[in-house]
Amino acid sequence: METNAAKLNFNDTQKAFAYKNDFQLKKANWLFGMMQYGWLVKIGTRLTPWAIRLGLPIKSLIKHTIFEQFVGGESLAETKPVVHLLNKFKVDVILDYGVEGGEHDEAKYNKEAEQFIRVIEFAGSQANIPFISIKITGLVSSMLLNKLSISNPGAGKYPAGVEMNLASLSAPETQAWQNLISRMHDICRMAEKSGIGVMIDAEESWLQDPIDYVADLMMAQYNQNNFIVFNTIQLYRTDRLSFLKRSIDNAKQKGYLPAMKLVRGAYMEKERKRALEMGYPSPIQADKSKTDKDYNEAIAFCQSLDYPISIIIASHNEQSTLLAAAKSQVHTNPKLEIHFSQLYGMSDNLTFNLSDHGFRVSKYLPFGPVNEVIPYLMRRAQENSSVSGQTGRELFLIRQELGNRKKGS
Numbered sequence: 001m002e003t004n005a006a007k008l009n010f011n012d013t014q015k016a017f018a019y020k021n022d023f024q025l026k027k028a029n030w031l032f033g034m035m036q037y038g039w040l041v042k043i044g045t046r047l048t049p050w051a052i053r054l055g056l057p058i059k060s061l062i063k064h065t066i067f068e069q070f071v072g073g074e075s076l077a078e079t080k081p082v083v084h085l086l087n088k089f090k091v092d093v094i095l096d097y098g099v100e101g102g103e104h105d106e107a108k109y110n111k112e113a114e115q116f117i118r119v120i121e122f123a124g125s126q127a128n129i130p131f132i133s134i135k136i137t138g139l140v141s142s143m144l145l146n147k148l149s150i151s152n153p154g155a156g157k158y159p160a161g162v163e164m165n166l167a168s169l170s171a172p173e174t175q176a177w178q179n180l181i182s183r184m185h186d187i188c189r190m191a192e193k194s195g196i197g198v199m200i201d202a203e204e205s206w207l208q209d210p211i212d213y214v215a216d217l218m219m220a221q222y223n224q225n226n227f228i229v230f231n232t233i234q235l236y237r238t239d240r241l242s243f244l245k246r247s248i249d250n251a252k253q254k255g256y257l258p259a260m261k262l263v264r265g266a267y268m269e270k271e272r273k274r275a276l277e278m279g280y281p282s283p284i285q286a287d288k289s290k291t292d293k294d295y296n297e298a299i300a301f302c303q304s305l306d307y308p309i310s311i312i313i314a315s316h317n318e319q320s321t322l323l324a325a326a327k328s329q330v331h332t333n334p335k336l337e338i339h340f341s342q343l344y345g346m347s348d349n350l351t352f353n354l355s356d357h358g359f360r361v362s363k364y365l366p367f368g369p370v371n372e373v374i375p376y377l378m379r380r381a382q383e384n385s386s387v388s389g390q391t392g393r394e395l396f397l398i399r400q401e402l403g404n405r406k407k408g409s
């Protein structure tokens with residue numbers, strides 16, 4: 001199907017919400033309405049993880065509200081109907097097994113790696129799951145990642161193409177690091193065999209250096225002929241546009257295919273708070289317009305290259321999405337693969353209108369037990385508690401569609 005950016009209309013709520021019946025749409029209206037109360041979200045995001053840890057009986061409440069809106073299910077079997085529903089609307093899925101963080105023993109990390117391999121097998125058996133996503137913090141100790149970030153020159157600014165400095169690690173830590181690399185090879189090998197892309201999520205800046213290192217290492221091996229491994233670039237960081245350029249240069253020099261997911265970034269408050277408390281300059285842009293500028297420049301840069309590259313525009317921002325869609329038609333880099341993506345439960349007006357006009361677009365769809373996806377859900381609640389910008393728009397569009405359906409009935 002021909003793509004058509006000129007005809008894209010992100011206000012078409014009929015297309016945006018065609019996959020939801022009236023009851024589901026009213027429920028979304030209620031949920032987004034509740035999330036507009038900043039004080040409620042503040043209390044909720046503090047108390048919920050604590051209540052889950054204490055085993056208080058709130059699981060069912062969470063499952064039928066915020067979980068249902070943003071997560072596919074607790075298991076692959078529960079998630080399957082959502083995957084099929086999206087396929088009916090020509091929407092792909094980035095399947096995300098929602099484990100992250102936590103200090104565990106090696107046996108637990110091995111189990112998580114096995115689960116990722118099962119997720120890849122499942123993805124390979126479905127028509128519309130070209131990618132899975134993983135968080136490195138689900139596969140290794142965050143304390144180790146932090147130590148590696150700090151012990152490398154220019155912490156937070158890992159120079160693409162440079163070896164990790166492992167000299168500061170104890171023998172068990174060195175073993176744990178090697179175990180991570182071996183788990184990643186197992187995952188990427190299976191992905192290569194199944195033709196499934198693996199997106200490595202970007203996390204907090206104080207863990208990110210070794211994550212970038214692992215991403216580059218895997219890209220160099222598995223992206224020889226196809227786009228299998230993707231790194232994630234958070235443009236809310238002041239140093240990431242130049243990091244993106246260096247990573248692409250590094251790929252060119254070493255002769256592999258760079259693949260990048262472009263995001264603004266999900267940990268802004270946490271980043272700023274830590275920098276303030278520990279007295280180092282915040283790695284985050286001074287204001288939103290600077291983040292937007294770097295984000296749009298990153299897209300334009302990838303579009304202007306004369307080298308094969310795959311990028312995922314992972315954003316709910318209408319302007320960035322339109323810009324990328326419009327440029328993808330007129331431009332420049334014939335070897336560019338471009339794919340759009342929004343989180344499941346957010347910005348349906350972008351997803352379903354993009355797919356309707358022939359663009360490759362997916363929903364980032366997490367699944368996992370309720371207690372495992374709590375950090376993800378708390379980030380979504382915080383992200384959607386602002387009345388300004390895109391998030392207030394979510395509620396506006398849902399209400400507009402509810403109004404239209406009422407008039408039409």
Ligand SMILES: Cc1cc2nc3c(=O)[nH]c(=O)nc-3n(C[C@H](O)[C@H](O)[C@H](O)COP(=O)(O)OP(=O)(O)OC[C@H]3O[C@@H](n4cnc5c(N)ncnc54)[C@H](O)[C@@H]3O)c2cc1C
Nearest residue numbers: 201202264265266287288291314315316317341342343364
């Ligand atoms: C498919 C997909 C995958 C994702 N993967 C990751 C990932 O791996 N790692 C990750 O961190 N996030 C990830 N995200 C989350 C993503 O970072 C947030 O959804 C995103 O930041 C929200 O921004 P937006 O592009 O949708 O646009 P907008 O809503 O226009 O922008 C909001 C964002 O702008 C930035 N911002 C807001 N205010 C300021 C300010 N005052 N100063 C500077 N910057 C500001 C923040 O990053 C904020 O989140 C992913 C999102 C998607 C859709």
